[in-house]
Amino acid sequence: xxxxxxxxxxxxxxxxxxxxxxxxxxxxxxxxxxxxxxxxxxxxxxxxxxxxxxxxxxxxxxxxxxxxxxxxxxxxxxxxxxxxxxxxxxxxxxxxxxxxxxxxxxxxxxxxxxxxxxxxxxxxxxxxxxxxxxxxxxxxxxxxxxxxxxxxxxxxxxxxxxxxxxxxxxxxxxxxxxxxxxxxxxxxxxxxxxxxxxxxxxxxxxxxxxxxxxxxxxxxxxxxxxxxxxxxxxxxxxxxxxxxxxxxxxxxxxxxxxxxxxxxxxxxxxxxxxxxxxxxxxxxxxxxxxxxxxxxxxxxxxxxxxxxxxxxxxxxxxxxxxxxxxxxxxxxxxxxxxxxxxxx
Numbered sequence: 001x002x003x004x005x006x007x008x009x010x011x012x013x014x015x016x017x018x019x020x021x022x023x024x025x026x027x028x029x030x031x032x033x034x035x036x037x038x039x040x041x042x043x044x045x046x047x048x049x050x051x052x053x054x055x056x057x058x059x060x061x062x063x064x065x066x067x068x069x070x071x072x073x074x075x076x077x078x079x080x081x082x083x084x085x086x087x088x089x090x091x092x093x094x095x096x097x098x099x100x101x102x103x104x105x106x107x108x109x110x111x112x113x114x115x116x117x118x119x120x121x122x123x124x125x126x127x128x129x130x131x132x133x134x135x136x137x138x139x140x141x142x143x144x145x146x147x148x149x150x151x152x153x154x155x156x157x158x159x160x161x162x163x164x165x166x167x168x169x170x171x172x173x174x175x176x177x178x179x180x181x182x183x184x185x186x187x188x189x190x191x192x193x194x195x196x197x198x199x200x201x202x203x204x205x206x207x208x209x210x211x212x213x214x215x216x217x218x219x220x221x222x223x224x225x226x227x228x229x230x231x232x233x234x235x236x237x238x239x240x241x242x243x244x245x246x247x248x249x250x251x252x253x254x255x256x257x258x259x260x261x262x263x264x265x266x267x268x269x270x271x272x273x274x275x276x277x278x279x280x281x282x283x284x285x286x287x288x289x290x291x292x293x294x295x296x297x298x299x300x301x302x303x304x305x306x307x308x309x310x311x312x313x314x315x316x317x318x319x320x321x322x323x324x325x326x327x328x329x330x331x332x333x334x335x336x337x338x339x340x341x342x343x344x
Contacts, residue, residue, distance in 0.1 A: 005077065005081075006081075006082075006150075007077065007078075007081030007082045008078060008079075008081070008082065008147070009082055009147060009148055009149050009150030009151075009154075010113075010115065010121060010122035010124065010147045010148065010149045010150075011122075011149055011150065011151065011154035011155070011156075011157070012150070013110050013113055013124050013147075013157065014110060014113075014157065015110055015111070015112070015113060015157070015158070015160050016109070016110065017109070017110040018107060018108070018109050018110075019075070019078040019079065019107060019108045019109075019110070019126070020107045021074040021075050021077070021078055021105065021106045021107055021108065022074070022077070023074065023225065024074075024103050024104065024105040025070050025073075025074070025103065025104050025105075025225070026101065026102070026103040026104075027062055027066065027070060027098065027100065027101075027102055027103075027104060028100050028101060029100050031062065031066055031070075031100075031223075032046070032062060032063065032066070032100070034219075034223055035063055035065075035066050035251075038216055038219065038220055038223075038248075038251070039251045039252055039254075039255040040208075040210070040255045040256070040258070041063060041251070041254070041255040041258070042190065042255070042258045042262070043063075043258060043262065043264075043265050044188055044189045044190065044262075044265070045057075045060065045061075045265040045266060046060055046061065046062070046063045046265075047060065048060055048188075051185070051188055051189075054183060054184075054185065055179060055180060055181060055184065055265075056178040056179050056180035057097070057176065057178055057179065058099075058178075059099070059100075061097035061098060061099055061176075062097075062098040062099065062100065062102075064094055064266060064267040064268075065247070065250065065251050065254060065267070066098065067094065067098040067104065067130065067138055067139050068139060068141075068247065068250075069220075069223075069224040069226075069247050069251070070104050070130070070224060070225075071104060071106045071128065071130030071138075071139050072128070072143075072224065072226070072247060073224035073225040073226045074104075074105065074106040074130075074225070075106055075108050075126070075128055076225075076226050076227050076228050077227055078108065079108055079124065079126055079128075079145060079147075080145045080147065080228050081227060081228060081229065082147055082148045082150075082229065083145045083146060083147050083148075083228055083229075083230060084121055084146040084147070084148060084230070085145070085146050085230070085243070085275065085278070086143065086145045086146075086246050086275055087123065087143075087144050087145060087146055087274065087275065088143065088144055088272065088273055088274045088275070089141055089142065089143050089270050089272060089273040089336075090141070090142045090143075090164040090165065090166075090270075090271070090272050090273075091127075091140075091141060091142045091164055091165050091168060091270075091271075092139070092140065092141030092142070092168070092269060092270025092271075092338075093139070093140050093141070093168060093172070093173070093174060093268065093269050093270075094138070094139055094174065094266075094267060094268050094269070095136075095137050095138055095139065095140060095174050096132065096136055096137070096138045096174075096176070097138075097176050098132065098138055102132045102133060102138075103132065103133040104130055104131065104132060104138065105130070105131050106128055106129060106130045106131065107128070107129060107131075108126040108127065108128040108129075109126060109127050110124065110125070110126055111125050111126065111127050111142070111160075111162045112124070112125030112144065112160050112161050112162040113125070113157045113158070113159065113160055114159045114160070114161055115149075115156035115157070115159070116146070119149070119152055119156075120148065120149055120152050121146050121147060121148050121149055122146070122147060122149065122156065122157075123144050123145070123146055123147075124144065124145055124147050125142065125143075125144040125161070125162055126142070126143060126144075126145075127140070127141070127142050128140070128141055128142075128143065141270055142162070142164055165271075166271065166272060167271045167272075167293075167306070167337070168269040168270075168271050168339060170293075170295035170297075170304055170306075170339070172269075173268045173269055173295075173297065173304055173339055174268060175268070175297055175298070175299045175302060175341065176266070179266075179299050179302055179341070180299065180300045180301060180302070181299075181300070181301035181302045181341075181342075181343035181344065182300045182301040183301075184263075184301060184343040186263070186343070189262055189263055189265075190258070190262040191260075191262035191263055193260075193261075193262075193263060194263060194303075194342065194343050194344060195294065195303030195305060195342045195343060195344040196303075196344060198291050198294065198305060198342075199291060200291050200292065200293060200294060201290070201291065202290070202291045203288060203289070203290045203291075203319055204257075204260040204261065204288060204289045204290075204291075205260070205288050205318065205319070206256045206257050206258075206259045206260050206261075206286070206287045206288055206289065207259050207260075208256050208259055208286070209256075209284050209285060209286045209314060210252055210256065210284065210285050211282065211283070211284045211285075212244055212248070212249075212252070212279060212280075212281055212282065212283050212284070212285060213281060214242070214281035216248075217231070217242075217244050217245060217248050217281060218231075218232075218242075220245060220247075220248045220251075221245050221248070224245075224247065226245055226247075228245070230242070230243040231243055231244070231245050241280050241281075242280075242281070243278055243279070243280070244278075244279040244280060244281065244283075246275040246279075246334070248279075249275070249279050249285065249311055249333050249334050250273075250311075250334060250336060252285055252287075252311070253285065253287040253309050253310075253311035253334055253336070254267075254309065256285070256286070256287040256311075257287055257289055257307075257309055260289070261289060261307070261340075263342050263343055264305060264307065264340035264341075264342050265340065265341055265342065265343075266340060266341040267338055267339070267340050268304070268339050268340065268341055269338060269339035270336070270337075270338050271306070271337040271338060271339065272336075272337045273334070273335065273336040273337060273338075274328070274334070274335050274336075275333065275334060276328035276332045276333060276334065276335055277328065277330055277331075277332060277333055278333075279313075279333045283313050283314070283333070284313065284314035285311050285312070285313065285314075285333065286311070286312055286313075286314060286316070287309060287310065287311050287312070288309075288310050288312070288318075288319055289307050289308060289309050289310070290307070290308040290310075290319075291305060291306070291307060292306040292307060292308055292337065293305075293306035294306065296344070297341070299341075301343055301344050302341050302342075302343065302344065303341070303342050303343070303344040304339050304340070304341060304342070305339070305340055305341075305342050306337070306338070306339050307337075307338055307339075307340060308335065308336070308337050309334070309335075309336040309337075309338065310332060310334065310335055310336075311332070311333045311334035311336075312329075312331050312332050312333060313331045313333060315331065316329065316331035316332070317329075317331075320332060321335065
């Protein structure tokens with residue numbers, strides 16, 4: 001038998017199958033520095049130990065999306081090595097902060113399968129959990145991905161499409177222990193806007209744009225140990241172009257959202273999300289947000305705000321989202337729905 005791994009194909013998955021992902025990863029301060037070099041991330045809670053301590057935390061935790069990328073990257077060899085594209089997310093919750101020095105690992109359970117009508121690929125749904133070195137779950141989410149079939153003639157598994165919540169209920173949000181925004185320093189955070197200043201239905205143009213570079217994308221995928229062929233191998237796609245990792249788009253859009261949402265400090269839930277259209281090197285990404293909901297929490301001075309974050313290519317109409325057919329417009333790269341924590 002060969003010793004190399006060609007990855008799983010659609011016909012290799014079974015409902016209830018648990019995939020234990022290899023290569024735990026210890027994250028350190030260097031990870032934060034690289035993340036902030038890749039993305040214009042400026043949220044104060046993740047930039048300053050002193051600011052975080054004033055908010056009741058022991059020090060500055062790792063950015064929420066660092067935890068997401070590391071946990072996600074572990075899953076790629078088992079879930080999406082032969083992916084056509086990652087399609088969406090649901091029911092995501094950050095359950096504990098990740099601190100410098102923590103070691104992360106992950107596993108995934110197959111919860112849904114559906115062959116595509118072309119018979120050449122299918123959609124695989126998995127629930128992934130990320131753990132720290134104390135076996136505590138730090139992150140839990142569902143994603144679904146389109147995976148190629150190795151043998152187009154292989155019989156399709158029974159179709160199972162899981163029923164997923166469209167929104168994580170506000171009462172299920174987990175607030176980090178000790179978090180306290182009672183004495184929050186808006187000057188150091190960069191903007192004066194607090195929870196009460198935002199209205200449901202309000203839309204915010206984040207103004208700035210970033211052109212996606214091939215070199216930065218390749219560094220990011222290597223950093224997160226994401227080995228999906230569509231991101232590395234230009235011969236894997238018919239058009240000869242490497243697909244930009246969707247998480248790279250998420251982090252770039254989240255960083256751009258600082259302008260207008262500087263005080264949306266911590267992501268605590270991922271309600272849903274879709275990579276609506278492919279992103280390639282050379283695309284200039286811009287972002288806008290819409291306030292979908294707000295909720296109070298039991299933590300002192302801390303409110304929860306539900307936001308839609310949309311990333312679009314340069315040239316898109318203002319607040320572009322849906323086309324005449326009701327589907328995402330071709331200029332829309334990302335449509336993400338999440339809960340964040342903000343001072344009241």
